Amino acid sequence: xxxxxxxxxxxxxxxxxxxxxxxxxxxxxRLDSAIGDADHGVNMNxxxxxxxxxxxxxxxxxxxxxxxxxxxxxxxxxxxxxxxxLYATFFLRIAVAxxxxxxxxxxxxxxxxxxxxxxxxxxxKVAAGDKTMFDALAPAVExxxxxxxxxxxxxxxxxxxxxAADAGRDAxxxxxxxxxxxxxxxxxxxxxxxxxxxxxxxxxxxxxxxLGEASG
Amino acid sequence: MKKLINDPAGVVAEALRGMAAAHPGLRVDQQxxxxxxxxxxxxxxxxxxxxxxSGHEPLHGGFVGLGMLDAACAGEVFTSxxxxxxxxxxKAIDAGAGVLHIVKNYSGDVMNFEMAAxxxxxxxxxxxxxxxxxxxxxxxxxxxxxxVEKIAGAAAEQGRSLSEVADVxxxxxxxxxxxxxxxxxxxxxxxGRPTFxxxxxxxxxxxxxxxxxxxxxxxxxxxxQVAEYLLDPILADLDFTGGDGVIAFVNGMGGTxxxxxxxxxxxxxxxxxxxxxRIARSLVGSYITSLEMAGCSVTVLxxxxxxxxxxxxxxxTAALRWGR
Numbered sequence: 418x419x420x421x422x423x424x425x426x427x428x429x430x431x432x433x434x435x436x437x438x439x440x441x442x443x444x445x446x447r448l449d450s451a452i453g454d455a456d457h458g459v460n461m462n463x464x465x466x467x468x469x470x471x472x473x474x475x476x477x478x479x480x481x482x483x484x485x486x487x488x489x490x491x492x493x494x495x496x497x498x499x500x501x502x503l504y505a506t507f508f509l510r511i512a513v514a515x516x517x518x519x520x521x522x523x524x525x526x527x528x529x530x531x532x533x534x535x536x537x538x539x540x541x542k543v544a545a546g547d548k549t550m551f552d553a554l555a556p557a558v559e560x561x562x563x564x565x566x567x568x569x570x571x572x573x574x575x576x577x578x579x580x581a582a583d584a585g586r587d588a589x590x591x592x593x594x595x596x597x598x599x600x601x602x603x604x605x606x607x608x609x610x611x612x613x614x615x616x617x618x619x620x621x622x623x624x625x626x627x628l629g630e631a632s633g
Numbered sequence: 634m635k636k637l638i639n640d641p642a643g644v645v646a647e648a649l650r651g652m653a654a655a656h657p658g659l660r661v662d663q664q665x666x667x668x669x670x671x672x673x674x675x676x677x678x679x680x681x682x683x684x685x686x687s688g689h690e691p692l693h694g695g696f697v698g699l700g701m702l703d704a705a706c707a708g709e710v711f712t713s714x715x716x717x718x719x720x721x722x723x724k725a726i727d728a729g730a731g732v733l734h735i736v737k738n739y740s741g742d743v744m745n746f747e748m749a750a751x752x753x754x755x756x757x758x759x760x761x762x763x764x765x766x767x768x769x770x771x772x773x774x775x776x777x778x779x780x781v782e783k784i785a786g787a788a789a790e791q792g793r794s795l796s797e798v799a800d801v802x803x804x805x806x807x808x809x810x811x812x813x814x815x816x817x818x819x820x821x822x823x824x825g826r827p828t829f830x831x832x833x834x835x836x837x838x839x840x841x842x843x844x845x846x847x848x849x850x851x852x853x854x855x856x857x858q859v860a861e862y863l864l865d866p867i868l869a870d871l872d873f874t875g876g877d878g879v880i881a882f883v884n885g886m887g888g889t890x891x892x893x894x895x896x897x898x899x900x901x902x903x904x905x906x907x908x909x910x911r912i913a914r915s916l917v918g919s920y921i922t923s924l925e926m927a928g929c930s931v932t933v934l935x936x937x938x939x940x941x942x943x944x945x946x947x948x949x950t951a952a953l954r955w956g957r
Contacts, residue, residue: 450828
C-alpha cells in the first residue's frame with residue numbers, strides 16, 4: 418500500500434515553501450533587522466531559489482534522495498548562517514527516517530518530522546522558549562501527532578499543525594531571546610517576533626497546502 | 634544606499650577578485666570563496682583556517698599569510714561560510730600536522746564549522762576548534778579574534794604542535810575581553826537600507842560586528858566618557874593588573890577615522906594607567922569592521938612573556954605586517 422506522502426508531494430511542499438519564502442522575503446528581513454542582522458529573508462530566498470533550480474534538474478527516485486541530495490545539500494551550501502545548517506539538518510533527518518521509501522504513511526511522516534525536530538534542537542542546542550524556529554516547529558509537530566492519534570486525516574492534522582505553528586511563532590514576540598544574534602540584545606529582544614519562527618511557520622503552512630490537498 | 638558596488642549580489646565575489654589582483658602572495662579560490670597563502674600547505678606546519686561572514690574586512694582574508702592564517706573562508710555579508718567551503722579549505726592547507734579552526738562565537742559560525750569538522754574527521758583529518766567569545770556583553774567573538782589569529786599563527790609558524798597551538802589560542806581567548814560602541818548603523822548591500830536607525834544624538838553601547846543594535850542606547854557622550862563605558866565592564870570582568878602587562882587594541886568599526894581612534898586610544902591608555910594596568914603592546918586601526926559603521930571597540934588582552942614574543946614575531950599579510 419502506498420503512503421499518503423510521496424516524492425512528488427514532498428517536492429511540491431518544498432516548491433510551495435520556496436514560493437512563500439520569496440513572497441515573504443522582505444517581511445523576514447524586516448523581522449531580522451529588529452533583533453538580528455537583517456539577512457534571514459535574503460539568505461533563505463537565495464537557498465530556496467537554488468533548491469528549486471536543483472529540483473528542476475533532478476528526478477529523485479526516492480524520498481531520501483530528494484530531501485538529502487537535492488534539498489539538504491543545496492541548503493547547506495547556499496544559505497549559510499545558523500538557518501542554513503538548521504533547515505538542512507531538519508530535512509537531512511527526515512531523509513534518514515524515510516530511507517529508500519518512495520512514500521510514507523501519515524504516522525511515518527509525523528515520526529520523521531519528530532526526528533527532524535529533535536535533530537534541530539540538538540544541533541542548535543535549543544529548547545522551548547529560547548525564541549527560535551524551534552518555538553514554531555515543536556508545537557506544530559506536537560499538534561500533528563495529536564491530531565493523527567485522534568483519528569484525523571493528514572489534511573486536517575496539518576491544518577491543526579499550521580494553527581499551532583502560527584501560535585508558536587506569535588508567542589515568540591514577548592520572549593527574551595536566549596539563542597542566536599537576538600540574544601545579544603538582552604531585554605531589547607522582547608516585543609519582536611523571531612524571524613526563524615516566522616519562516617518555520619511558513620514551512621508548516623506550506624506542508625498543509627502541498628501535502629494536505631492530495632490526502633483529503 | 635550609496636556604495637561603490639556594481640551589483641549587490643556580486644559584492645563578495647568581486648571584492649575577492651580585487652584581493653587576488655592586489656596581493657600576488659595570496660591564492661584565491663573564486664568558486665569556493667577561500668583565500669589561501671600561496672605557499673600552503675606549508676610542510677610540517679600546523680595549518681590555521683578561519684572565516685566568517687564578509688563585511689568585516691580586513692578580517693579574515695587580510696590576515697592570510699606568513700605568521701597568521703593559512704586560509705580564510707568568506708561567507709556572504711554577515712553570514713557564516715558554509716561547511717563545504719570550510720572543508721575544502723581544511724583539506725587544501727593540511728600539511729599533515731593538523732588544522733586549527735578559529736571560530737567566532739555566533740551560532741551560525743559555530744554550527745557551520747562544527748559540521749565541517751565532522752566531515753573532516755570522516756576524511757581522517759585532524760582538526761581542533763577554538764571558539765572566540767571575548768565580548769563582555771554577549772560572549773560574541775569580536776576584536777580579540779585578530780589577536781588570536783596573530784598569536785596562534787606565530788605559534789604555528791614556530792613549529793608548535795596542533796594541541797600546543799590550540800592551547801595558545803585558548804589562552805588568548807581566556808585572557809582577553811572586548812566591548813564596542815556604534816555611532817551609526819550600516820547597510821547590508823543586499824538589503825539596501827540601514828539595519829537600524831540611530832539619531833544624531835544617540836549611540837549604541839555593547840554592539841557586535843554585524844550592524845545589530847547593542848545592549849543599550851545612550852545619548853552621545855564625549856570620548857572620555859565613552860572610553861569609560863567600554864572599559865569599566867572589561868576591567869570588572871577580568872583582572873588585568875600584574876603579569877607582563879596587556880596588549881591594548883582600539884579597533885575602528887569601518888566608518889571612524891584614525892584621528893578619532895588615536896584620540897580614543899589616549900583615553901583608553903589613561904584609564905588603564907589609572908587602574909594599574911600596564912600596557913606592553915598596542916594596536917590601533919580598523920581591523921575587524923562592520924561595513925561602514927562608525928564607532929569602535931576596545932580589546933584588552935592579558936599577556937605573558939610567551940604571548941608577547943609571539944605577538945612580536947614576524948607577520949606578513951595584506952593587513953598586518955612587521956618584523957620581516
